[in-house]
Amino acid sequence: MIRIEDLKKSFGKNCVLNGLDLEIEKGGVFVILGPNGSGKTTLIKSILGMVNPDSGQISINNRSVLRQWAYRSDIDYLPQIANFPANLSVAELIRLVEDLRHKPTRSKELIHLFGLQEYLGSKLHTLSGGTRQKVNLVLTFMFNSELVILDEPTSGLDPVALLRLKELIRKERANGKTIIITTHIMSFVEEVAERIVFLLDGTSHYEGSLQGIYELTGQSNLEEAIAQILQQQYAQDNLV
Amino acid sequence: MRRIIWYSLYDLLRSRWTLVYFLFYLALGFALLFLNNDVSKALITIMNIIVVLTPLIGTLFGVMFFYNSIEFTELLLAQPIKRQTIFLGQYLGLSLSLSGSLVLGLGLPFLLYGISSSGSVQEFLLLLTAGVFLTFIFTALAFNIGLSNTNRIRGFGSAILMWLFMAVIYDGLFLIALMVFDEYPIDKFALIASCLNPIDLSRILILLKLDISVLLGYTGAVFQQFFGTTRGMFISLTLLMLWVLIPIWRMIRIAIRKDF
Numbered sequence: 001m002i003r004i005e006d007l008k009k010s011f012g013k014n015c016v017l018n019g020l021d022l023e024i025e026k027g028g029v030f031v032i033l034g035p036n037g038s039g040k041t042t043l044i045k046s047i048l049g050m051v052n053p054d055s056g057q058i059s060i061n062n063r064s065v066l067r068q069w070a071y072r073s074d075i076d077y078l079p080q081i082a083n084f085p086a087n088l089s090v091a092e093l094i095r096l097v098e099d100l101r102h103k104p105t106r107s108k109e110l111i112h113l114f115g116l117q118e119y120l121g122s123k124l125h126t127l128s129g130g131t132r133q134k135v136n137l138v139l140t141f142m143f144n145s146e147l148v149i150l151d152e153p154t155s156g157l158d159p160v161a162l163l164r165l166k167e168l169i170r171k172e173r174a175n176g177k178t179i180i181i182t183t184h185i186m187s188f189v190e191e192v193a194e195r196i197v198f199l200l201d202g203t204s205h206y207e208g209s210l211q212g213i214y215e216l217t218g219q220s221n222l223e224e225a226i227a228q229i230l231q232q233q234y235a236q237d238n239l240v
Numbered sequence: 241m242r243r244i245i246w247y248s249l250y251d252l253l254r255s256r257w258t259l260v261y262f263l264f265y266l267a268l269g270f271a272l273l274f275l276n277n278d279v280s281k282a283l284i285t286i287m288n289i290i291v292v293l294t295p296l297i298g299t300l301f302g303v304m305f306f307y308n309s310i311e312f313t314e315l316l317l318a319q320p321i322k323r324q325t326i327f328l329g330q331y332l333g334l335s336l337s338l339s340g341s342l343v344l345g346l347g348l349p350f351l352l353y354g355i356s357s358s359g360s361v362q363e364f365l366l367l368l369t370a371g372v373f374l375t376f377i378f379t380a381l382a383f384n385i386g387l388s389n390t391n392r393i394r395g396f397g398s399a400i401l402m403w404l405f406m407a408v409i410y411d412g413l414f415l416i417a418l419m420v421f422d423e424y425p426i427d428k429f430a431l432i433a434s435c436l437n438p439i440d441l442s443r444i445l446i447l448l449k450l451d452i453s454v455l456l457g458y459t460g461a462v463f464q465q466f467f468g469t470t471r472g473m474f475i476s477l478t479l480l481m482l483w484v485l486i487p488i489w490r491m492i493r494i495a496i497r498k499d500f
Contacts, residue, residue, distance in 0.1 A: 011499070045499075045500065048317070048318050049317075050314065050317050050318065050499070050500040051499040051500065052497065052499060069320055069321065069322050069323075070320055071320070072318060072319060072320040072321075073319075073320035075318070077318040079311070079314055079315060079318065081311050083311030083312065084311070084312050084315070085247070085251040085309060085312050086251075086255075086308070087250075087251045087252075087254040087255055088247070088250070088251055092250075096243070096247050097315075097319070099243050100243060100316075100319050100320075100321060101319065101320065139315070
């Protein structure tokens with residue numbers, strides 16, 4: 001579904017993506033892991049066209065998406081920071097985003113799922129961080145697109161909302177959607193991921209199933225498996 | 241684009257600052273007209289305020305609005321919309337809201353006072369036109385600064401410096417140049433120098449219409465002598481239009497290439 005070839009991006013002297021190759025198949029939950037600054041968000045933003053890569057190719061369903069915009073109507077994206085125009089109410093913001101896409105939405109169902117009914121008339125600047133993240137989730141999932149990209153979806157969510165989110169992700173996966181997630185919460189990854197990619201210094205260091213990374217490292221949980229890959233990498237770097 | 245303009249406008253019209261800006265002009269209009277009772281004097285005072293204040297407010301609101309809505313802009317960037325539509329829409333939303341505060345704030349007291357029968361309608365409309373031009377110009381310049389500076393403090397600093405330079409320092413430098421090169425023919429230099437500053441341009445535009453030669457100053461006099469009143473006004477209007485279009489063009493160019 002998504003094919004990324006030799007993707008490079010630097011911000012000044014800081015090389016964030018260094019010739020990344022990646023293929024994401026249609027259907028399933030694909031998690032992008034990596035330490036801070038490893039290029040996760042830059043990769044996601046490149047797919048969405050918010051960051052212009054220095055070189056390389058990104059195609060979705062065999063069509064190049066670089067410098068295009070219309071393809072975004074088939075992608076739902078959850079940004080990392082949920083900050084909205086201060087003077088709009090929740091209902092107005094939802095209507096605005098609905099207006100921009102001209103597509104049928106299921107906002108009502110999601111408002112109910114995340115318990116946002118009582119906040120519909122509230123101004124966005126009066127909401128707490130977690131409630132804003134719920135609004136953010138409604139805006140993301142309401143269009144029912146084939147491809148869903150979630151950048152740190154768990155941040156600020158209370159346990160109930162987190163449970164609802166996991167349920168939602170499972171349901172969407174069962175409907176055949178492709179869901180790409182970045183997160184630092186390993187337990188969350190273990191619960192939802194089917195395939196993972198581990199980014200380090202702008203390239204992929206592991207790509208495959210969750211089971212595969214356990215077998216490769218001989219560990220039984222993801223946190224330790226990742227720690228082992230990192231340690232191996234540092235040892236190699238020191239040898240060089 | 242219409243939707244983005246509309247929502248930016250809607251968001252701004254409910255902000256306290258837009259209201260304060262509107263009330264300020266309303267109070268100014270009433271105070272000048274009803275305490276002074278001399279329309280032409282009131283027009284000159286308002287001109288002096290407009291040519292300094294509209295650029296300041298356009299600049300400050302421009303960078304503030306740009307930085308405040310950056311996360312929302314990112315949300316829009318992930319939607320199926322062209323980048324130029326997003327930035328042009330937000331820019332027009334802000335410029336229209338500020339212009340609305342100016343036109344309504346000053347327009348209402350003047351209408352109530354009965355400007356339509358006072359014979360100064362054209363002058364008053366020209367004054368508002370210059371104010372609207374300055375708002376559009378400085379908001380566009382502020383968006384340029386915002387897009388070029390990710391660091392907010394540096395962005396704010398540059399914006400205030402830009403306003404200070406155009407509104408105050410430029411005139412000082414200009415006067416010094418006139419004094420230093422006193423013995424040389426510097427008409428053309430003066431003419432070009434005033435075209436390079438939209439605040440000077442709009443001041444000349446209004447004064448040419450008001451026909452007060454004492455207030456025209458050196459550049460205004462050169463302008464009048466060089467082009468005559470009507471052509472001078474036409475040329476200054478055209479240049480003001482360029483001052484709007486060029487920053488908008490640059491804003492879109494930066495926006496397309498920028499990483500968010």
